[in-house]
Amino acid sequence: MRLAVFLIFCFSTFSIAQIQNDSIDIYSQNFESSFNEMKYDLALISADKLFTFAKQKNESTAQDKAKVYKAKVYYKLKMFDQSISLIEEIIKKNYATKEEITNFLEANNILANIHYSKYEDDKAIAKYFYIDSISEANKFINDVQIRAMQNIGLMMLRGYNPANNKKYGKAKDYFKKAYELAKSSNSLTEMHVSGLYYGSTFVESENPEIETALKFYDDANKYFFENKIVKEFSDTYWAYASLYRKINRNDLATKYYKEFIEKSKTFNDNNALIRAYWAYASFLYEIKKYEEAIKNYNAVIQILKNEKNIDYSIISNSYYYLSDIYKSRNENDLAYQALENYVTYRDSLEQKTNNQLFSDLEIKYQTEKKEQEIELLKTKNELSEKQKYIYIAIAVLLLVSGLFLFLGYRNKIKTAQKLNELNELKSRFFANISHEFRTPLTLIKSPVQQLQNNISNEEQNKQLQLIDNSANRMLELVDQLLELSKIDSGKLQIILKKGNLQHFFHSIVEPFSFKAKDENQEFTSTIENLDFESHFDKDIITKITTNLLDNAFKYNEEGKPIDFVTKKENQNLIIQVRNFNNQLKEADYKKLFERFYQKDNAISGFGIGLALVKDLVELYNGTIKTNFNNQQISFTVEIPLKKDITNAIVINENIEVISETSTPIEVTSNTELPILLLVDDNASIREVIKDIFSSNYQILEASNGKEALKLAQKEIPDCIISDVMMPEMDGFEFTKQIKSNELTSFIPVILVTAKTSEEAHLKALQNTADAFLTKPFNHEVLKATVSQQIQERKKLQERYSQELILKPTEVVINSVDEKFITKLETVLETAIPNSEFNAETFAEEMHISRMQLHRKLKSLFGVSATEFIRNERLKMAADLLKNEKLSVSEIAYNVGFNDVGYFSKCFKEMYHVSPSDYQKK
Template identity: 35%
Template sequence: MLLFWGSVLSSAFRSTVKSSSLAIHFSLYKLLGLFLVFFIQLSIQAQTRVEIPASSSWSMTLIDELEVMSDEQHQWSAESLFANSDDLFEPNSADAKPVLHNYWAKFNLANTTKSEKWLSFASNYWDYVTLYFRDSTGNVTVIPFGILSNPNNHKFLILPQTEYVVLVNFESGGQFRREDNINLVIKSTIAALESKTFTNYLDGISFGIMFGFALYNLFLFISLRDRTYFWYSLYILFLAFSFATLFTAEPSKWVQFFTPNNPSFPFFLKKVSEPILAISYINFVRNFLLIKDRHPIWDRGLKVFMVLIFLQFLANVTGIYHFTGITRVMIWNLATLCCVILAFKCYFQGYAKARFLIVGQFFILIGVVITATHYAGFDLLNFLPKTDFFNYFRSPSSYFAFGAVESIVFSFALADKYNMMHKESVKVKIEKEKEKSEVFRLQELDNFKSRFYSNITHEFRTPLTVILGMADALESELQTKMNPPIKNAVKMIHRNGSNLLSLVNEMLDLSKLESGRMETSLVQINVIPFIKYLGESFHSFAQEDDIHFTVYSEIDELMMDIDSQKLATIISNLLSNAIKFTPPLGKIILHIQNDADMNLVIKVTDTGIGIAEQELSHVFDRFYQADTAHTRKGEGSGIGLSLTKELVQLFGGQISVISTPNEGSVFKVELPITQNAPKTTIESLKLSHESVTERVDSENSQKADTKDEDLPLVLVIEDNKDVAYYLKQCLKDQYKTMHAINGIEGLEMAFEHIPDIIISDVMMPGKDGYEVCSMLKEDQRTDHIPIVLLTAKVTTKDRVIGLTHGADAYLTKPFIKEELFARLEQLLFLRKKLINKFQLGQVSKIMAKQPINAETKFITKVIELIHKDIDNSTFGVSELSTKLGLSESQVYRKLKAITGKSTAVFIRTIRLESAREQLQTTDKTVSEVAYAVGFNDPSWFSRAFKEEYGFVPSSICK
């Protein structure tokens, strides 16, 4: 070194002799500068010698004592540096920040004491550090350590009265490394070992507390699904991980106890833990204090902090930009400060639970301040004794210890919240149960009322439709002085009026029974012939539906007290119900028994659809109807069986039912036998139940009336024969009619006959009107047919449901005859307009202007099929029907309904349209065109062309 500076001075001196005065002055200044640098270098060189103190408890951080050089290309080794001069090294500036990943440092280490010393080394921010000690004999000892090295390699024994030249290689390959000063920490190993046990003991307690609370709150989150517990458990868990992997405690707790042979794992675990720790803490505060609802602007600010933390972490991971520790701590501390402010704001605004957050944050802030001042070289706890316990809080462990206290405080807060939630949950649960019970009760009541009013309305409207319609028909026919079928009309009016009166009487009887004002009018008669008489009146009713009905009595005579009208109501309701739910070819038996002269037993057995087990307990409930609408022959009021039970109980009797789905039911009535009333005869009783069996003498018109083949064909789908009869009477002069008794039969007849229009009831057995409408509109054979739904359901919701299923019109019972005709004529008029267009113009041009719907799609498909075989003269009706997958009659009726043309005429029309286009656009002759469009005879082609267009084909040849 002295030789170097001597050569420099000699050179400067020679230059002053040979140069001019200006050069002399400049050289003198240069000489003075060199002297200044020389003395500074001597001063720095003097500082590179580090002496080990005699004390057993000490620690020093080398910064200015180091000379450094960069070696980014890894060109130098310790051996080569020991052999070369010192000119490669420069002073280590306290303000310098390393920007490369490989540095060398040099200093002298001397033990001037008379005892050997065990030393520990650390460098807080470098992945790998290697020390090379060269003693006075030239022997070199290598000590590897660093954040990512085994902690057992960090110790070195320095002999007494010895001095070493030490080379230090700092190397980093991680993206997470903080760019701080190049430094080297030297500690007394003995002092470190003395405090190690105690420190580990306290750290273990803190870690156990935090980890336990983390798991506990995680379980609470799983149970309660409250995100506050999730974010808190995540925060505490990663706070524990972060401290356990803290590398300033040399060696780190994680490396020391969990992964001593894989120190790189805790390094990356710590770096990943830090952003999760910050983000989870912010989210915990947001959820605990309900910041989103209480302070939405602050909540957006906290979200910005979380985004910045994540982006900062992402930039460090990818290496896009390396944020220093100061930048990170500023962002995190600002977010923490916002959380503290929000805790105070919420507390002063009346949210008492915020006090837990204030206390907890107070403790963690104490730990943050003590840790930060410790790193800055200040001791805020210098007023406390220098014992192991207080020294623990002077270290970075203070942040962890106060974090454990914070976790205890926060856990009290969450426990309080849990208790409140539990109490509130129990209270809400009780209220919900009460509310649910009340809602269920009201819902059931509403359902009963809705079904009752809906069904009772239907029951009223159906006879009213017939009564009003037939009355109108009678009036009209009498005015024309024609000979109308008055007998049927009068019977229908009489029967439907009686049914309506019976229904009203049933409702009044229920009202009387409910109020306790129902009285009995008892007489003593021979009840067996009376019951047989009632049963026989249902024979014709059953026969009309192809049901075999039998009345069987085990006794011929039984005198007992009865109320004839009420007993008649009981038996009529049971038999009507049995006939209603028994399919054709089924059986019904009215069985009469005497139970040991104690009870009259009446059994009504049928082979009908039966009742599901879950429905049996409700069949006698008022307004209740089993969900068997798909097989029911009509809609009832839901009061018949209820009234029957009430009347049986009025007599002091019992009624029960046994039923098996799809096999049948047995209704059993037991009436006590008494003989106290005055005796009378059957002939003296006024009976009016013969009206039940009166029917219209009309056949089930599955075949269409054939009076006029040119009249539009209307299919009536209606399960009530009276209404169907009335509709046929209304339509008979202007339409051909067909009648289907239910939805299934209606579908079959529609597919087979392809009517021009369909009138369908909604509430029917088999398939209801909505299902019928949907299936017809989805089938290619019938999607063009207008459908009018005729029903007693009159609400807007019902109307909308009908229209959404494809109905073209919706009429309610009782309907006005003129309105029905107006609707039918309007629907048919729209069809006629389209037919007229097809009659007057070219089909292809008309189709291009029509909106896309089921009809235009069908015609387009037919045209395409014809064009594919247009030159095939044998392509005709049968070939077209086969390709469409329909029968010839179905294709005929569908084409006739849409275009007004028969199938053969429509095929010829398409051929002629193609011929006309070819004659106008090509040079083909008339004969060539005729053959090209499927005509075998050119002369027949010319006649057909003239008939279609009014001029001969030769007149438009190109």
């Protein structure tokens, strides 16, 4: 009862926490969306809602996040006082978690941006360096740190114009650091923004590296376009324009400057538009297109005059260049007026933006940092002096402890060696005794089965069935003991082969679905997210799954459901089996993996099935967990879906592994591959079998016996694999129909079924099935069975090819086939002398299509209809040459050859001697 209350409380707490997190995330997403679209009024509303919600839930970190959001909006609206007020509430707090550090850094970044906007460059750059140092101290790479490095680089370039030939060295270092930080943290947007800035330093340097810059530009442009990041996408046009300007491609530079202006107009950001007009005007001034340059400089001035915080450097430089243009055009009044404006705004420009200031600030920051390090080293030296004696004492103590540990370790090694020797002896004992068990068990089963057939007494038959079942159980335990001995001795290897997991599990689960119906149990199976190819050990996973399901069926409480679930999670395969057991308690399930665990004498033991499962899972580098709740017990297995597993052999998909008991099928082309017909109403089972045979066979598929019968009569396959339980027509009736039809009677039929009873096996053989296998089947056994059936048919073909005349009673073994051969013989006796007799006429006489005749003869005798006619003519000719006193030409005409030369050639190819030499023998 207490456990149930605790679980309910945990679940409720988790659910409430999840709902709160979802709400915070929704408000945050709404804010980011509105802010990125520059809908600042909506962004403020989202930030206020987040703050209210966080306050109700007493989430202090989320409240700070909402304040950061509002401060960002106020900064964009140039409401600096309101923004600073919110920032000061955040930065005076202590921070511990990553989320708290992020809020702290964001607040400092906004404050630095405000200083930058106010031309308080010393305060701005100090803040940016502070953000970088805090991030490094906490080993926490973040977008705020990356943007700080970008802003330092931009400050290095502030006030740049073509006249002052500014060097990009320092800026390049910071842009590079921003780019590398973004790349290492997989922050794609910031990586491409930094890449754009970093690329520009290769263009504007003393030795331009155009190809390097283009690589950064192209990558950024593609990313911004695909992700619809409008502002940064527009900045790439400026970058391209600057690059083409540098290499004197003025046509392309003009195109990209104009596109930069148009893109900047699409979003509500005057700073971007000012930069666009300014860049284009500077370019026009440089190439002496003064009329267009005047228009763009005036556009810059007009926008700046309407701004609350005027960028004095840009507006003063704009007037300076306008004055120079007017002077070159002898428009002295306009030149003088522009010069006056230049002087006015220049005097207003604070002198903190010159390059020397940045250098001094950087040196000052680095010097302070070095002084702190020196002071720290000094303190450490003092501490080390005091700690020297402590270390000596610790060293002596460690030496003594090490000696004791060494002696203990050596004893453990010896003990471990003895234990390993005992384990090896135990494994050998299990292996030897398991092999010895097989012979007496076989000797027990054989007479029991004979007695079952001879005794009609029902009570005695029940007792004999009990003996037989117990013998089968002992054989199963013997197999498990052998498997455990292989694991204990380290001889069991994992064989990883590629296959479809969904189809594979369908083939495993199907027999248990049948068993559930047969035993009137409720069984559900769920196979999720597994319809893909992966490398896995089919044998081990089959043993794990079947043992868990066998255990669930064996020990399930009557009337309760059994559930099976398998799926993929985080590159791992999850297998879960749930059933009900009212005899176990929570304390018992931890011992279920012990070999032959038995709770008490009243309850049957659990054998070694679960112990084998645990050992196989551990061999696979997986985990198995057990949960017991309200009498429901569940086993959850987690297995890695990867190739690099210890003790694993990977079989590549282009390598065909052939069983020692099977003979490979030799083919020369895809059209000559043997035809295999798969019949099963379960598409997944068909896919599993198809995967096994697709490389060496042509595959035909049918979902029931009725459909398969039509397909078999039309295509005449070389072999058929069929399920037993199917709609329309079951496997038994299908086999009977195949074997009773002269077109298909020779085709080997292999029945594969979930029915494991001997009655089912007997019925299959009574319906003339050639082989019978149970599900889940061993893939190599199935391949070997199919190969053996086809090879047996080939032996008959070879025997026919050595006969001089057609002898049906000696060639075939099936009475239906014998009738077909007799019919062939009757048609040939009258038709062979006719030289016009061919494959088409042959098919008409046999009352089947030419393709059916071709497939029948090919499968029965290994030759086509045309080859069959020719061979029969040559065999008849050989018989005549041996027994009749006729000339070679007369015999050739008598057996249907019009050309004696062609007859001699064909005869020599078949018998390796000429007709005349054959006659002389």
